[in-house]
Amino acid sequence: MNALETSALTYRYGPDKVLDNVNLVVSPGTIYGFLGPNGAGKTTTLKLATGLLRMQEGAIHIFGQSMPVHRIEILRSIGTLIESPSLYAHLTARENLLLYQKLYRCPSARITETLERVGLARTGSKKAGQFSLGMKQRLSIAIALLHSPRLLILDEPTNGLDPSGIIEVRELLKQLTGQEGLTVLISSHLLAEIERLVTHIGIIHKGRLVFQGTMDELHMKQRHSSGLLLGTDNPEGARHLLSECGIEAVPENGHLVLPDLPSEKMAEITRQLVARDIGVYRIEPKKNDLEQIFINLVND
Ligand SMILES: Nc1ncnc2c1ncn2[C@@H]1O[C@H](COP(=O)(O)OP(=O)(O)O)[C@@H](O)[C@H]1O
Ligand SMILES: [Mg+2]
Numbered sequence: 001m002n003a004l005e006t007s008a009l010t011y012r013y014g015p016d017k018v019l020d021n022v023n024l025v026v027s028p029g030t031i032y033g034f035l036g037p038n039g040a041g042k043t044t045t046l047k048l049a050t051g052l053l054r055m056q057e058g059a060i061h062i063f064g065q066s067m068p069v070h071r072i073e074i075l076r077s078i079g080t081l082i083e084s085p086s087l088y089a090h091l092t093a094r095e096n097l098l099l100y101q102k103l104y105r106c107p108s109a110r111i112t113e114t115l116e117r118v119g120l121a122r123t124g125s126k127k128a129g130q131f132s133l134g135m136k137q138r139l140s141i142a143i144a145l146l147h148s149p150r151l152l153i154l155d156e157p158t159n160g161l162d163p164s165g166i167i168e169v170r171e172l173l174k175q176l177t178g179q180e181g182l183t184v185l186i187s188s189h190l191l192a193e194i195e196r197l198v199t200h201i202g203i204i205h206k207g208r209l210v211f212q213g214t215m216d217e218l219h220m221k222q223r224h225s226s227g228l229l230l231g232t233d234n235p236e237g238a239r240h241l242l243s244e245c246g247i248e249a250v251p252e253n254g255h256l257v258l259p260d261l262p263s264e265k266m267a268e269i270t271r272q273l274v275a276r277d278i279g280v281y282r283i284e285p286k287k288n289d290l291e292q293i294f295i296n297l298v299n300d
Contacts, residue, residue: 079149089129134165231282
């Protein structure tokens with residue numbers, strides 16, 4: 001049974017289709033990064049999944065239960081941070097959690113446990129209103145974790161924080177995602193932000209899921225899109241010769257990009273190029289970093 005699954009999820013704001021047939025699959029125990037540029041549809045997807053927006057088309061199942069039919073059961077099993085929750089500025093971290101503990105009717109021991117977990121156990125009588133942005137965000141995450149959810153859904157949890165807050169929340173996420181049994185779905189518009197955190201990734205662009213798989217599969221895609229960069233004083237002539245040899249060369253920023261070729265083949269081609277008086281001044285491996293893969297995916 002999947003932790004979260006959307007089937008053919010489609011959503012419109014008025015006439016604008018902002019989600020188009022999104023099939024998200026989050027397996028239990030995974031850390032799923034939901035990546036996409038601003039405006040791609042991440043928040044809309046997560047709001048639908050947590051029942052904050054009314055469904056229009058498609059289906060959503062969380063631990064096998066369908067939203068919105070089993071809304072209450074679902075809300076019990078998930079912890080969410082989608083928009084800044086209301087923190088009580090005049091209350092301490094502990095007092096804030098006490099309110100939610102009563103609301104959730106979870107054991108009061110959870111308060112101390114959760115404060116420890118987010119690193120706020122020693123904030124004493126300090127009021128949440130006096131917290132730094134990072135501390136406020138950690139308190140928000142504590143509220144999401146208080147009732148021991150099986151699935152934690154965080155929508156761009158480092159957005160809007162100052163640099164030290166970003167570091168604090170990143171550190172906390174590293175700890176949380178290292179813990180067993182908790183499935184985490186975390187969205188971001190920055191690959192670098194989640195790359196080292198997640199096991200699985202879904203990339204959304206203009207409301208469509210353009211990639212979904214493991215981080216390894218994304219790396220594989222990266223390797224497949226690597227090649228050789230050829231610098232020559234006569235790109236057109238070189239292209240012509242290469243195509244005679246059955247090799248497709250694609251011009252890019254004044255260079256040619258070739259598929260990965262065995263060394264002997266490359267040596268042979270270089271000899272032929274030079275024999276035709278085509279100057280070769282650079283041959284180097286072209287490696288797409290993950291960021292480039294992301295950009296390619298969202299530009300296709
Ligand atoms: N309340 C709204 N009314 C109309 N359009 C909206 C509303 N909220 C979001 N949108 C539009 O829906 C698209 C997806 O937005 P959103 O889900 O917030 O993207 P993301 O979270 O990936 O940045 C965007 O084009 C955005 O402008
Ligand atoms: Mg958003």
